[in-house]
Amino acid sequence: MQRITITLDDDLLQAVDAHGPPGGNRSETIRDLIRAGLRQAEAQRPPEGPCAAAIAYVYDHHRRDLPERLTKAFHDHHDLSVATLHVHLDHHNCLEVAVLKGQGAEIRRFAEAVTGERGVRHGSLLVVAPEGGHNHHGEEG
Ligand code: NI
Structure with a gap:
């Protein structure tokens, strides 16, 4: 365990305290939030x-x-786009909600292009199956 010093503004610290149990351990609350943030960041970053x-x-x-x-963007990437609700x-x-399947790097680029369009709001990417489906090319049977 290492001790570090961080600076938080009052509003953020208040939100941190409100997140934890009343009278709870502030360091533990911050550790929980960091772990949750890392998990979320991981879920939003497609693998190679x-x-x-x-x-x-x-x-x-x-x-x-x-x-x-x-x-047009979806037709241009029909190989990635499986279904759209x-x-x-x-x-x-x-x-x-569009389900995509393909190489992680291509999915990330496509997701950024779609959610970055002017007029598109609340865009989010969720990597559902990091291991993906297996690749049939070159397989027996
Ligand atoms: Ni509509």
Whole structure:
């Protein structure tokens, strides 16, 4: 165990204290949050090899050209895109969850392109199966 010194602003420290049990050990609460943050960061970082992942995002389908740009992006990557769930959230907003399967680096680039489109909000990537499906190429049977 090492002792380190970190600086937190009052609001952040208050949020940390609110997260732990009342009168709890602040160091333990911070360790828990760091572990949870690392797990989450890991889940959002595709591996080098094949994997399965999901991206979720919200967009306004009235926004000029956006639905067409998204559709084109998915057709351009039809080899990665397995299925997409489309939910009409309200009069303006659509929620989409797309399941992707392929090489981690390609999935990361595609996810960044989709969730980075102007007008796409709440974009997130979740690596569901880091080991991916196995590769049939060159296999017996
Ligand atoms: Ni819709």
